Amino acid sequence: MRISLPGRISLPGRRGLSRLAAAATLGAAIGTTLAAAPAAAQAPAPNQTLRVVLINDLTAIDPVLSQAAFVRNHGFFVYDQLFAFDSEGKAKPQMVDSYTASPDGLRYSFTLRDGLAFHDGQPVRAADAVASIKRWAQRDIVGRALAAATASMDVVDDKTFTLTLSRPFALVLEALARPTGSALFVMPERVANTPANVAITDPTGSGPFTFSTSDWRAGDRAIYRRNPAYRPRAEAPDGLAGGKVVKVGTVEWLAMPDPATAAAALQNGEIDFIEQPTPDVVPTLERNRQVRTMAYNPVGFQVWLRLNHTQPPFNDPRARQALLHIINQQDVLDGMGVRPSEQIANCPAFFFCGTPLESRAGATGLGAPNLDQARALLREAGYNGAKVVFLNASDSPLNNASTLVMADAMQRAGLNMDVPSMDWGTVTQRRNRREAPEAGGWNLFVTVANVLDGQNPLTNQYLASTGDAAPAGWPKDEQLEALRRAWWEESDPAKRQVILDQVQARAFQVLPYIPAAQFRTLSAYRSNIEGLRPTTVPVFWNVEKK
Template sequence: MTLKSLASAALAASLMLGCTFSAAAQDVLRLRMNGDINSVDPIATTNFTIRNSAYLIYDTLFSLDADFQVQPQMAEGVTLSDDNLTYTITLREGLTFHDGAPVTAADAVASLQRWGKVDGLGKILFSKAESLTATDDRTLVLQMKEPWGQVLPALGKISSNVPFIMPARLAANEPTVPVTEAIGSGPFRMIAEEWVPGSVAVYEKFEEYVPRSEPASMAAGGKIANFDRIEIRYIPDSSQAVDALLNGEIDWIEDVAADMIPLFEGSDTAYIFANPQGGNSLQLVVNHLNPPFDNPKVREALQWALEPTPFMQAIFGDQTQLYQICAAIFFCGSPFESTVNTDRILTRDVEKAKALLAEAGYEGTPVLLPHVTDIPFHDHAYSVLKPMLEEAGFVVDEQMTDWASVSTRRASREPVANGGWNLFFTGWGYVDQSNPMTNVYVAGAGLDGWFGWADSAELRDLRARFAETSDPAEQKALAETMQSVAYDLVPFVPLGQAALAQGVASNLEGFIESPVPFFWNVKRKQ
């Protein structure tokens, strides 16, 4: 057995024996996220688990406050020239990376350029930029080719991919080559020698971090580290995780399965918080490159084969307050909510699905189903998906797996037999989906886009026109057209909109209301 295997086994044993680590519990915040920390690079992946942990390590130039307004974060401020083409950004004094090096404008330039190669909004920003340069250690200048009102919203976006700042020597890596050294300038630093993928990731308070003076407001303002140590524990068994929380062995669970919510009734150690901002929709992502879904008729058959209600019922049971049946591509409750072109998403018709498969000449190409078992939300959804697909005439190859494996495999463009894929479930949230500029499913970017690689020149044109107008009525009309075109293209199938039921230790306070879980400002009650 290797040293890493021995360490993993020892940590797993400590979890089973009550999670007894040497650090005192009052100095340690213990978290159970949806999935394993198998990477430290939030640019190389859009995996929310990696994004969530990255917020401990890295900081951003700008971010969003509780009113979804862009505010300076690492930036001291920004000035815009009279012709709306030149953005001059000044860094705050005293910013330091975890390795002791000062944060410079050159680090910010390299980090943003790397982010701009993979993020949808970042790609648009850099396509409209003439140059991004560091003019001195604290000043970077973004020169645009044309005025574009989405510059600061792009630099301040708070969800995947987040424009985190890392040292230029690390940002020199292409995004396809994940960074393996976790060096940021955020309120916590990762302890690399204690990181055991598949077991635990450990972070310590970064003493050199200087918070902003403003109160914390979503991702903006002062980030106060009240714990000396944060441990993200990988506990794949959901019932074991709930037991650990109720017994005081961990402090927070990102998503408690609906059938386990009654276990919290009467507990004085933990409670359920249904976070509407932290919710998402259940999204079945479709790979347009591999058979059978490279055929538009097969993709339409997939829409008719499914309907949201059974998925939501399987996931939430009688906890109906946690979901709604919604097919709006920009989320129900958002300014761009629409019902256009949703009939074949909201209504199941098995015979239509079978007829479309026949028209498409479908001859039983197996559909690979990567059944994720370590996230209850996904586990229940895959259990519903398989019989629905089979009833409609699809041949299904179901393989039990974990989320970390799926989040890695989904990047492959290879045929299924060579490590590629057909379908997988994910759950982009409100903050990502409600904005047409960050919603990956209306990008139509093909091989330059997000997983699934749906290609549509019409969507690309609609999105460009959306970015150029500030007229709310025109934006609304363009967003509705985007939904109609996207649901003909079928980059994904929406199967219900949900709130996350987070499990929280009763002795904690200071959580920030946000679509993304943040752990600065959190502390033990006195």
């Protein structure tokens, strides 16, 4: 089977990086005590509706059970966080009012802000925070790492809880600010007590918006209403931290998978914001005086090629290595239509290029293909011509284009490619299946990640190589895990940089995934929308519709 590729499309000119690039360096400094002035509940806002089109439709609502970006986006509407990252990548108190840390960094005490309440009117208690951390820690790689270093976590009173470590863990505050993967949001204790492998159905949070499942129509829209009882912090918004002041009455998250339809709706004023318009429609949008564009994620995205380490042929490291000599990052970027000014050329860095944690240690391949070497490695791995199932999220234009480009290259190298098309929601379900590819399983899929997903050895969930405990793909490598743990336990910056290079080099040997390309995109919005900021993930507090 020959795989056809989409025509090339173009992106607008390069936009400068913002301070959010520094989010790749999660500092390990331990605070002593911080406090924010108490804030009143939100003042009345105009009863306006903001209509947005995000990368994917909302098909699930449990931010612990699912690691999909659309569930994370939902979470930022309805929940709040104990800590949150500012635009410089520093973890700042959010629901926490003040905290203390012992001189040895092994004991923390956290006190919640006054006036925090869930959407059902019940106060937010320390018991809710502890239960939420415990549920989250069962599934998220950052949570698991923190839990492994934790001796105890105890409720002191309704507003205070403590965390005692059994061994060094240099990134406690950053862990509690986890914004991606299975992001750490605080739920009521009664909800957080749901087993971590069972989906929650109650969307009660304490965040700036409320959500009703009765209004939610998957494939059509999800509706979020301003929470009048929410008490924003007194600080100005900064990254994902600071005051979350809702300035519209309702946000409607619309399902609009056809890029041309979404672009036309934006130009006509039927919608207000598109998170990631396809590159081919951006020039048209830029010519419309009623439309503005911005780099919502100024650091950019990476295409991650995820391999199933439990099924042939990629259970053999030689077959995984063969892909490095098949995939050409330039071809992937060109196939997606990313014009040169928006491309991050030749980027083999697992922790993103253009950031303080960029490393190229051990990198090889991903440039001009060497098919002879690839075929030799496949023969050594015992590849016998069996079908390679490459899941294709055809409703996500960038995922679709990058998948088709790489599948075509693999086919030319001698792999027998099967590329079934489905929507991204189906990919997120099927990738959890453990069966053989011919029995409904899979070999490969693509996901597009931002810098918050891959910023360092702790938070990069797809780097985790813990076997059955790892995300779908289930890589297992004890040496890589030992290096990752050494990195987050080490507090000396110079030593951590040495370890980081070792992590990068080992990752290129075992390939839990392949960084197949890095690029930037723009978001588009109506000119009467104010308050959007380069927060990397889409949030709509402090956004006004003039």
